[in-house]
Amino acid sequence: MMEAGYKLGGRYRVIRPVGEGGMANVYLAQDLILNREVAIKVLRLDLQNDPDTIRRFQREELAATELVHPNIVAVYDVGEDNGLQYIVMEYVSGTDLKRYIADHYPISYAEVVRMMTEILAAVQQAHSHGIIHRDLKPQNILVAPSGHLKITDFGIAVALSENSITQTNSMLGSVHYLSPEQARGSIATKQSDIYSLGIILYEMLTGKVPFEGETAVSIALKHFQNEIPSVRKLDPNIPQALENVILRATAKEPAERYASVGAMTADLKTTLSPLRVGEPKFISQISNEETKILPSLSAEQFNATAPVTATADAAKTTAKAAATTAATSLQTQKKRRPRLWPLLVILVVVILAAVGGFIAYDQLQPVAVPNVAGMTQQKAEAALISKQFKVGTATKHSDDQVKAGRVIKTTPAKGSQHKRQTVVKLQISTGQPQYALKDYTDQNYATVAAKLKKAGFKVKQTTVISRNYAADRVVDQSISAGQQVVAKGKKITLTVSVGANGFSLLDMTNWSQASVQEYASSMGFDLKLKYDYSTAVQTGTVMSQTPKAGTAVPHDAKVTVVLSRGGQDTN
Template identity: 55%
Template sequence: MMETGYAVNGRYQIIRPIGEGGMANVYLAQDLILDRQVAVKVLRLDLRNDPNTVRRFKREALATTELNHPNIVSIYDVGEENGMQYIVMEYVSGTDLKKYIVEHFPIPYQRVIDIMTQILSAVENAHAHSIIHRDLKPQNILVDEAGNIKISDFGIAIALSETAMTQTNTLLGSVHYLSPEQARGSMATRRSDIYSLGIILYEMLTGMVPFEGESAVSIAIKHFQDAVPPVRDYDPRIPQALENVVLKATAKDPDERYSDVGQMVIDLSTSLSASRAHEPKFVPLQGDMGETKVIPALDPEGVTQQSNASEAQLNDLDQPTAVQKNKHLSKKTKRKWWLFGIGIVVLVLFSIFVAYAMQGSEVTVPDVTDMTQENAVSALAAEKLKVGQIRKTTSNKYSKGHVILSTPDKGMHVKSGSTVDLTVSTGRKKYQIKDYTDKVFTDINKMLSKKGLTVVRRYQSSRSVEPGVILSQNIAAGKKVVPSKTTIILTVSSGKPNITLENLSNYTKQAVQEYVANVGLTASFSEDYSNTVDEGLVISQSPGSGAAVQEGTNVNIVLSKGRKAPATKHFTKSISIPFDDTLTDAESSLTTSSESSDGSTSESSSSIATATTNKITIYLEDSTHSLSNVFREMTITADTTIDLPFTVKADQAGRYRILRNGQEILSDDYVTN
């Protein structure tokens, strides 16, 4: 199990596991280069040392990369990393056909035919490349969210060019959809795939598989012993022509099935037609595949005699229709003896008729496939057969005027003089081109690709048409073309012409306005501070210089407001101013003179004189004050604490000076808080 987030080969980033199989695990991943979701199939760890498994795993990638079809899952990449084999393929978001049948049953007959037509188209493409799927089953058929079909898992597909029979004794594929010849261990052929397709069609019509059992072996035995139950037994409303498609595709003898997928497509496409409403039921002529049957005889009492065969042996053998009828007749004879006698007479007459027919009245329908209609008529006449109804239909395989198939089909035994219907090709199916201008390209591309055309997109700018809308086409509307051989070029609007933006750094606002007006753009402006770009000039632009933009695009311009002024802060500083009671010489003299005039002696006055006040002068410097000016003057009579208010910018500091009686006593040149 790979971890989520792991990038395989550094490119495919694992998102989550989405499936586990017998040979590999499948993960949803993101392609980091192409920015799309993909499915990554990784060979299981326990099988990486098995050379046969590694060879089969690589063969799947090789086989599928040869196929390019809208109904086949595409392979993008194949590689190996640290001994880990992986395949990168298209991721189909949806469900598989098995779950689709369960969720949507009963499915309308036309929807069944639509789904089968897509499946058949994919298988026909694989067969054209000599690739047999060998494991066709609803679990390997994906249905996307739009209802389109994708076939996956070519893990056991084998190219017909590989003549070595390496799987002789190994049954590959799912047993519920296994052809009788594969169940016997024989090499699978194109008609083996057709058998599986018939079983898938059976399941879509009935909601169940035709054979169930307690083990894979018991189911496999039923595939080559038991007839597929008629779908009309389950739903009588199913048209006989549609049931005949199932019966012919699942005939036990491969020679009685459709010779190729193209014939099954043609037969299926008309199965709901009113012209086939009264079609007889298809009955294989060689349903026993050449096996020897033990046919019990009837005694007069109608009791089955088992001569030289044990009861167990009889139980393992198919009961021929004639014997079943005889058994039914024998029950009647127990009640009425005379009916037994009539039955004997009928059997004798029937034996005489068969003997007569064997003497030369029965002929074999020749193979007229791919003959011109004229040559086919001659070939049938040579076998004493007549041409009946001639149907015309398109065909991608057979040229115009050539026979696609005959009814009865080649190799079947019919009475001499019988009529044989022919289906003749009118050439490849053509598609009428329509006018796609003014339509959204993605819608038209999806529709035309589904029809089989190759679509090439070219871009062209347009001032009037929205991006993604088709401007023109190289094939005129009304022309009929063969889809598989046609490439249509659609010219799509890429929108208005692209303009490569100049570098607008250091442009003034006026210069920007002139530029955008000249080239067909618009501009919106905003401002911001910048320590490097002068005020009024462009700091930045979005989209950036060199970007490709369309006409009319708006360019966002940021202009400089210059340097941003530092933030201002306000705070107070508490200062304690001490009181000084000492008198200065001048104060002392002044005091002595004053006292002498009062008649006191100078000596006694000098001994008791002290200062009673201090004069305080404060200088402060901040964003609004200067030290050259007095901030405050005051008189104190004792120690005093004052608060000095400062207003300074964030990157600056304040200053102060305090004088007492004219003498500086306190100062600070770096006051920040």
């Protein structure tokens, strides 16, 4: 473990460790030349002494530097420092997909499709450069705070491809996503990556991996002996089209999987479409034929014959035994066919009729419109599609209670029963209603103020002496005309004219009553006197005034002055 402050390769200063893996330790470091944060993976110490591993490690990572894609973690540099092999990569803050699934499950189907599409785009880019990942798993997929995904560790997996899963517990995480051919020891191909992608999609939809076991070997055995469990048994709302992507990607035989990642992407993108409702379940054609009767292997037989690398001779022997058994089975079936086939035909017709009738009956049964109020439009549409409704045109309305961009209600209403494929329209909130301010210049203040208060504004008045505007007319407004604002609780100040003959009220503090009365008489304003106790202000002098000093008022203004009575006598 490298200490903080250590300078790797004379250029990268280690800040802190950020993770440990089966193959490498990861550190956050500062690139002292380009002044940026980077992630550095240092190959595990027990692998540093293997020349073949080091050579493959360097060769594959140098090839990975050619991969430039927004969904692939960029590899900046590969180097060695005092015998330590390291890779310098783009630093992505956030978490890995494994933790993201644990923290956010269940994830909406639409979001799963979006995230999976980004993963597929990255793998497609690598495949187009002839690079196979070989170790695709959620731990190698980073989720940035923005929600975008980036795949890491292109190339590093091949450096360990010759290490048996029985040799280290570090492979226990990877074996959950290992293709059957890799588990047998065959060379990984693009279809092997596609198998791993299918398992990742399975986990994103269910929150767990399809096969568990106490050892890597027991899990590997399940990958090529057991069928992938149905995700729709765990969540019946998952569209059959979406499950079919998993089933095809994880077919036991590579030939039955998608021909390319691009083909898988094209299929995935339409899985939530109403046009694919009622799609039949994908059934492997190869696994249903006679070759499916391959004898099962125990964990002991698996370890004895192929730790993960089954030999070519063993494979041929197994295939020969399977072919012999299949031929015997086929001959037996042919002998019995004249007596059994009419019954079988009748039985199949009855079953198909029953299944067809059930499906037709099920399709005619009404379905309750789900409650999608408060959801984003994307999540609401996915929820409706999952219930086999069609999504109609969305309309927008202001709403005080519902956040902008969220669903207010549906038409038909939530909970109402309707046939499948019924069109459901969404009403989307634009947030609180906004008020379009007009130009109130030269309008009567009282009229304007009443209108704005009714809309929800808090109106404040200031006055000014003006030769251009008559008394009580609006001269200016604090919010310009044409602006649209949420009126509720919004403050607006209107500047109002007191006319050309107005004046600024003097500060009468500490004036005597006689002086105040003389001032009122000379200026012509309506004076109102009030009295209050005060130990701070001399008896008979002004304590306060309304309006306050400096306020522009008309000559006939109403002015209130409070005079001191002196200290209150408590006796």
